[in-house]
Structure formats: C-alpha cells, structure tokens
Amino acid sequence: xxxxxxxxxxxxxxxxxxxxxxxxxxxxxxxxxxxxxxxxxxxxxxxxxxxxxxxxxxxxxxxxxxxxxxxxxxxxxxxxxxxxxxxxxxxxxxxxxxxxxxxxxxxxxxxxxxxxxxxxxxxxxxxxxxxxxxxxxxxxxxxxxxxxxxxxxxxxxxxxxxxxxxxxxxxxxxxxxxxxxxxxxxxxxxxxxxxxxxxxxxxxxxxxxxxxxxxxxxxxxxxxxxxxxxxxxxxxxxxxxxxxxxxxxxxxxxxxxxxxxxxxxxxxxxxxxxxxxxxxxxxxxxxxxxxxxxxxxxxxxxxxxxxxxxxxxxxxxxxxxxxxxxxxxxxxxxxxxxxxxxxxxxxxxxxxxxxxxxxxxxxxxxxxxxxxxxxxxxxxxxxxxxxxxxxxxxxxxxxxxxxxxxxxxxxxxxxxxxxxxxxxxxxxxxxxxxxxxxxxxxxxxxxxxxxxxxxxxxxxxxxxxxxxxxxxxxxxxxxxxxxxxxxxxxxxxxxxxxxxxxxxxxxxxxxxxxxxxxxxxxxxxxxxxxxxxxxxxxxxxxxxxxxxxxxxxxxxxxxxxxxxxxxxxxxxxxxxxxxxxxxxxxxxxxxxxxxxxxxxxxxxxxxxxxxxxxxxxxxxxxx
Numbered sequence: 001x002x003x004x005x006x007x008x009x010x011x012x013x014x015x016x017x018x019x020x021x022x023x024x025x026x027x028x029x030x031x032x033x034x035x036x037x038x039x040x041x042x043x044x045x046x047x048x049x050x051x052x053x054x055x056x057x058x059x060x061x062x063x064x065x066x067x068x069x070x071x072x073x074x075x076x077x078x079x080x081x082x083x084x085x086x087x088x089x090x091x092x093x094x095x096x097x098x099x100x101x102x103x104x105x106x107x108x109x110x111x112x113x114x115x116x117x118x119x120x121x122x123x124x125x126x127x128x129x130x131x132x133x134x135x136x137x138x139x140x141x142x143x144x145x146x147x148x149x150x151x152x153x154x155x156x157x158x159x160x161x162x163x164x165x166x167x168x169x170x171x172x173x174x175x176x177x178x179x180x181x182x183x184x185x186x187x188x189x190x191x192x193x194x195x196x197x198x199x200x201x202x203x204x205x206x207x208x209x210x211x212x213x214x215x216x217x218x219x220x221x222x223x224x225x226x227x228x229x230x231x232x233x234x235x236x237x238x239x240x241x242x243x244x245x246x247x248x249x250x251x252x253x254x255x256x257x258x259x260x261x262x263x264x265x266x267x268x269x270x271x272x273x274x275x276x277x278x279x280x281x282x283x284x285x286x287x288x289x290x291x292x293x294x295x296x297x298x299x300x301x302x303x304x305x306x307x308x309x310x311x312x313x314x315x316x317x318x319x320x321x322x323x324x325x326x327x328x329x330x331x332x333x334x335x336x337x338x339x340x341x342x343x344x345x346x347x348x349x350x351x352x353x354x355x356x357x358x359x360x361x362x363x364x365x366x367x368x369x370x371x372x373x374x375x376x377x378x379x380x381x382x383x384x385x386x387x388x389x390x391x392x393x394x395x396x397x398x399x400x401x402x403x404x405x406x407x408x409x410x411x412x413x414x415x416x417x418x419x420x421x422x423x424x425x426x427x428x429x430x431x432x433x434x435x436x437x438x439x440x441x442x443x444x445x446x447x448x449x450x451x452x453x454x455x456x457x458x459x460x461x462x463x464x465x466x467x468x469x470x471x472x473x474x475x476x477x478x479x480x481x482x483x484x485x486x487x488x489x490x491x492x493x494x495x496x497x498x499x500x501x502x503x504x505x506x507x508x509x510x511x512x513x514x515x516x517x518x519x520x521x522x523x524x525x526x527x528x529x530x531x532x533x534x535x536x537x538x539x540x541x542x543x544x545x546x547x548x549x550x551x552x553x554x555x556x557x558x559x560x561x562x563x564x565x566x567x568x569x570x571x572x573x574x575x576x577x578x579x580x581x582x583x584x585x586x587x588x589x590x591x592x593x594x595x596x597x598x599x600x601x602x603x604x605x606x607x608x609x610x611x612x613x614x615x616x617x618x619x620x621x622x623x
Contacts, residue, residue, distance in 0.1 A: 086303040090275055092133050093168060095141070095155055099271055099299070100263040101130060107258070109155040112141065117153070118256035120228055120237040122213075124244040125260030128298030131240035134260065135209045138238055139175045140167045143203040153204070163203050174203035180215040189220045193227050196235045205236050213239040214246040221248050228254045262297025265289070271299065272306050276324070281310050283324035286338075290329050308332065331367060341376045342404050348377075348449050349408075356449055360442055370441035374428045377445075381424060384408045385417045423448045463592055495569060498523045502572075504554045513550035516543055522568035529555070532562045 092098040095105045111117055121138060123131040137157070144157040144164050157164050166172035176195075178188070192208060200206040210216075216224075228237060228251065239255060241247065263271075269285075269292045276283045291309060295302030306324075312332050313324045340363055347355040363373055387394035387409040394405035427444030434440035506514040520539050525532040531547070544561050551559045570578070584605060587593050597603055 086275060086279075086307045087128075087300045090278075090303065092130065092137065093159060094157065095137055098130055098134065098137065100267050101134070101260055104134070104258045104260065105155070108138065108141070112153050112155050117142070117236075119231050119235070120239070120255040122239045122241070122244070122247075122252070122255040122257045123260060124241050124257065126262060126296075126298060127242060128295075128300030128302075129260040129263060130299065131242075131260055132209070132211055134258070135211075135238040135240055136167060136175075136177075138236075139172075139205075139207045139209065140164050142205050142207065142236060143167065143172075143174070145204075172203065174200040174206045175209065176207070177209040177211065179212065180210050181212045184215055184217050184220060186217070186219045186223050189216070189223045193223065196227060196232055199232075199234050204234075206234055207236045207238060209238045209240070211240045212242070213251075214241045214243045218248075221251055225250055225254070263295075263299055264297070265292045268292035268295055268297075268299065268302050272302060275303065275306065276310075279310065281313070281324060283309075284326045286326035287324050287329040290326065290333065294333055305333070338401055341380060342401065344373070345377055345380055345408075348445060349412075351449055353446060353449055356445055357442060360438075360445065364438055370437040371428065371431050373441060374424060374431055374444070378421065378424045378428065380405070381417060381420050384412065385414075385421070388412070388414065388417065419451065420448065423451060463590070464587055494523055494526055497526050498569075499572070501526070501551075501554075505550050508550070508554050510550040510553065513546050516546060518572045520571060521547075522571050522574075524564060524568035529557045530560045530562070532564060532568075534564045534566055534568045 095108070098105065121135070123134050125131055140157040140159075140163070141155055142153050144154055145151050145161040146154075147158050147160050149161065151158070151161070159165070159168070163172060167175050170177070176192075178192075196206070196208075198206075231237065237255070244252075244257075269288050272288045272291060273283065276288075287309065291302055291305050294305055309324050309329050309332060312328055340359065344356070344359045344363070347359055360370075360373065364370065383394060384405050387405055394402050394409065423444075427441070427448065430444055431437050431440045502514050502517050505517065520535050520543065522534045522536075523531070524534060531551075535543075544563070547561060548559055551557075569575075587605070588597070
C-alpha cells in the first residue's frame with residue numbers, strides 16, 4: 001500500500017473519523033460529562049430527570065436559598081438516601097439552634113462584634129452538650145461570607161454561602177478536623193506546625209478543630225505550645241474535651257475556655273417534643289419526661305434514646321405515624337412505674353415487710369432492675385426533701401404524684417428523710433456490687449423498713465442529756481471510792497483554794513506543772529507557803545522541784561512541800577473519772593438506754609467535747 005494522493009483520497013472516504021455521517025452519529029452519543037454523571041448515579045442515587053425547558057423562554061438563575069431548599073427537599077424524599085439518626089439529623093446548624101448554652105453564645109457574639117476574637121478556644125463539658133457542634137459553628141461564624149459574598153464574621157452564619165455549606169458538609173479545605181484519640185503523637189502535631197505557615201486557600205481563617213484534645217501525649221502538647229501561643233493571624237485553634245483536668249496548665253493558659261453546661265430537663269423535654277413534631281411522631285409528655293431524665297443533661301444521649309423509642313413505638317394500623325407511649329418507654333428503659341414507686345416507698349414508711357417484698361417481686365417481674373429500683377426511691381426521697389425545704393407544692397408530671405410528695409414532705413421530719421437517704425445510698429452501693437442484685441435489694445430495703453422502728457438519734461441524745469441532769473451529783477467533800485480519807489478540815493475550802501492555785505499556775509504558762517497538780521496531787525493541807533499532799537502509788541517520780549518552781553513563780557514565795565503516804569482529797573482527774581462512771585451507771589439504768597444496748601450489744605458511749613470557740617462541737621471524736 002503506497003502513500004499516493006489517490007490512495008489517500010480513496011482511503012479517507014472509508015475512515016470513520018473522515019465520514020460526515022459517522023461524525024453526526026458520534027455527536028449524538030453521550031458526552032464525557034454525561035458518562036461521568038451516569039457513573040455517579042450508578043454509585044450513589046440517580047437524580048430525578050429535569051424536564052426540558054423550551055429554548056424560547058430563558059430560565060432564570062435560582063437564588064441560593066431556593067437551591068438549598070430544593071436540595072434539602074430532594075434529600076428528604078429520596079428513598080435511596082440512607083437513614084440518619086436523630087442526633088446527626090438535628091445537629092445544630094446555627095447558634096440559635098444550640099440549646100442551653102446562652103452565656104457562651106453571648107460571649108462569642110460580643111467578641112465577634114467588637115473584633116476581639118481569641119486565637120484558641122477550648123470547649124469542655126460532659127458528653128452530648130454540643131462541644132464539637134460549637135466548634136463547627138465557630139468555624140462557620142468566622143468564615144461566613146454572607147449570601148452576597150461580601151459579609152464578615154458574624155454570630156449568625158447565613159448557611160447558604162460556599163464556606164458555610166462546605167463546613168456543614170465537612171469538605172472545606174481550610175477547616176481541618178482531627179481526632180486526637182487516633183492522632184496522639186508528635187508527628188501528627190508536627191504536620192500542623194508545618195501547615196500553619198501557609199495561608200488559607202479559600203476561607204478567611206484556617207481553622208484546626210481537635211476533638212478529645214486531652215488524648216494528646218505530653219510530648220505532643222509540648223510541641224504545640226509555641227504555635228498555640230503565637231499562631232499566624234490567619235489560624236484559629238478550636239479544642240474540645242470531656243476531661244479538661246487532664247490538659248496541661250500551659251495549654252489552658254493559652255486558650256479561651258468555655259464550660260458547656262448540662263441541658264436542663266425542661267429544655268430537653270421541649271427539644272424532644274419539637275423533634276417528634278418534625279418527624280411526624282406523637283409522644284406522651286410523660287414519655288418525653290422519662291427520656292429527658294434518662295439523658296442526664298446530654299442532648300445526644302436523649303436523641304439516641306428517642307430514636308430507639310420511636311423504633312419501639314406502636315405503629316398505627318391505618319396511619320403512618322407512631323405513638324411513643326410512657327408504658328413502652330418505661331419497659332424499654334427498665335424503669336419502675338411512678339405509682340409503683342410511690343407504693344413501694346409507702347410500704348417502707350408504713351412498716352409492711354410482706355407488702356414490700358411483694359412490691360419488689362412485681363417490679364422485678366416487669367423487668368425493672370434492682371439497681372434502678374433503688375435509684376428511683378432515692379429520687380423520690382430527694383424530691384420530698386426539696387419540697388419540704390422550699391415549702392411549696394412538689395413539682396411532678398401529674399397532680400396525683402405532686403399531692404403524694406407534698407403530703408410526705410409535711411408528715412416526715414428532716415431527720416427521717418436524711419436517714420432514709422443515707423440508708424438508700426448504702427443499699428445502692430451494696431446492690432451495685434452484689435452477685436445477686438435482687439436479693440441484696442430486698443435485704444437493703446428490709447433494713448430500711450426495720451430502721452424506722454429504732455429511736456431517732458437526736459431524740460435519744462436529748463433523753464440521755466435529761467437523764468444525766470436528773471442523776472444525783474457525786475459528793476465532793478467525802479472521800480472518793482477506794483481513795484484515802486481527807487485529813488484536813490474544811491474540805492470545801494481546801495478544794496476551792498486548790499482549784500484557784502492550779503488556775504494561777506495554768507495562767508502563768510507553767511502548763512506541765514498545772515497538769516501534774518490536776519492529775520497526781522491529792523491535797524491534804526494547804527497554807528500560805530506550805531502544801532501537804534499524797535499521790536497514788538503508781539507515780540514514783542519526784543515532783544517537788546517542779547511544784548516549788550511553779551509556786552514560786554506564781555506567788556513569789558518559797559514553798560515547803562511535804563508528801564505523805566496516803567490521805568487527802570481525790571485529784572481533780574480522779575474526781576472527774578468517778579463522776580463519769582456514776583453518770584454512765586445512771587444512764588445504763590434507763591429503760592430506753594437498756595433497749596438500745598439490747599438491740600446493739602456492741603454499742604458504746606462516746607464523749608462529746610466543746611469546740612475551740614466555747615460552743616458545742618457538731619462532730620463526734622470518732623467521726
């Protein structure tokens with residue numbers, strides 16, 4: 001085959017790329033863009049076909065708001081879109097949707113308005129209160145350009161500009177979100193240090209969101225300190241953590257800290273009701289109260305429980321909606337019925353052991369865990385105590401429960417409520433650690449029931465004090481039991497003079513000598529400069545020099561001391577011990593005290609001493 005023009009001309013007519021008809025057929029085939037779109041549709045979901053628009057009528061450009069709403073509506077009704085849990089579906093997209101954190105929002109709004117933005121923020125709090133959501137909202141607020149593309153940082157991001165949409169979808173190139181739990185080393189931080197030198201690609205600020213920042217290693221924190229203290233003007237750091245106490249103080253001092261609070265139960269209830277309305281689900285108010293209480297101040301935990309409750313709800317046979325009832329939520333969470341809780345507490349207060357065991361068995365058969373049963377009783381006692389202190393009607397979901405709690409608050413004393421709380425707290429710990437929780441719960445609640453028959457400690461102490469006051473006082477002028485008789489006449493005067501002399505020695509600062517005089521010396525005769533005394537045989541040391549020096553310093557005179565083998569008044573310490581023994585003997589003869597020792601054989605008397613200020617000490621020596 002040669003390359004002559006004739007052959008070329010002849011051959012060219014048969015080549016497909018030189019044939020006009022073939023060219024026309026090729027133009028009618030799919031383009032590269034159409035092929036790519038077809039591949040995307042095959043992978044993800046085929047979008048609804050767009051109806052043809054006549055060429056004569058130009059199509060107006062849609063507004064950003066309309067485009068966003070169209071996308072949202074399409075994503076909502078598209079059956080191929082996978083289900084998103086409520087915690088992700090209703091994640092706050094604006095600060096107005098962030099519930100329960102008004103002080104933080106107000107601070108950020110003022111900082112943005114006054115152009116006083118910190119270079120590093122730290123969000124801390126318990127799980128599910130909005131730490132990561134807040135970090136993303138701050139990133140949107142700092143990089144928002146407004147619908148017209150000319151806006152600046154604002155506390156109310158528009159949500160329709162490209163930075164807002166990209167950050168919400170997690171695809172913005174200048175907003176880097178890192179999980180510190182999986183990037184804990186120095187190498188990960190070194191990448192950040194190297195990257196902060198370069199300015200943002202398309203946003204106003206380059207933002208680093210580091211979640212669970214407390215998981216970084218010590219060396220990683222040290223490597224980040226210099227950059228965190230003096231970052232470039234275009235860089236902002238946003239940290240989130242649940243354990244702020246694990247952060248080095250050097251990091252805390254370089255950040256602006258926001259403590260996100262637990263969400264109150266009332267706010268959670270209202271938020272869950274709004275979510276149910278958005279989902280087209282009907283829910284009982286009591287069911288939402290139980291879900292809000294089980295959430296423990298966490299929005300994410302509450303939405304997860306609500307998601308499960310909706311899936312667990314009764315489906316109407318003729319309608320598409322679902323009914324979230326209190327009974328279903330109670331069964332799902334393993335909680336006790338409110339009326340059953342009150343009946344159980346009533347059997348304890350009435351002292352009905354058979355009724356108590358029957359009530360426990362009924363609740364256990366319904367699926368209520370023993371530890372949950374103890375917790376519900378603790379909650380009831382706490383609410384009764386609060387109602388008693390506040391003096392107002394108890395706050396409860398139903399009027400019946402409010403009436404019952406208010407009645408108990410009026411009938412029970414503060415001491416009884418505190419004793420109930422302490423016994424329930426002890427029982428909760430026992431049930432939590434017991435190998436058989438049901439048996440432990442039964443024994444703990446029976447112990448609480450029988451403790452109601454015991455005398456109140458405060459009343460028992462009052463009775464003992466009254467008995468002590470009525471007990472006969474020991475004679476001070478007669479010799480003590482087992483002690484030698486007094487040889488000096490006028491023992492009352494001798495006792496008073498001896499007490500006054502000891503007090504003078506004490507005030508002079510000779511505390512050792514005063515202690516020896518009070519503990520060992522049994523005075524027989526006391527003159528102006530003479531002292532005759534005796535001591536117990538167990539004291540063998542010579543105290544004459546110690547007493548002479550102390551008395552000389554007090555009186556200025558030389559004293560003559562004489563120690564006898566026996567005789568004299570009992571020392572003050574011996575006298576106090578005798579009086580204490582007599583008081584204890586008198587108390588033990590009281591019928592009430594006898595009953596206490598019969599119930600508690602190992603019980604013993606504990607002395608209470610006055611406080612330093614002269615008043616009564618509120619704490620026992622053994623406390």
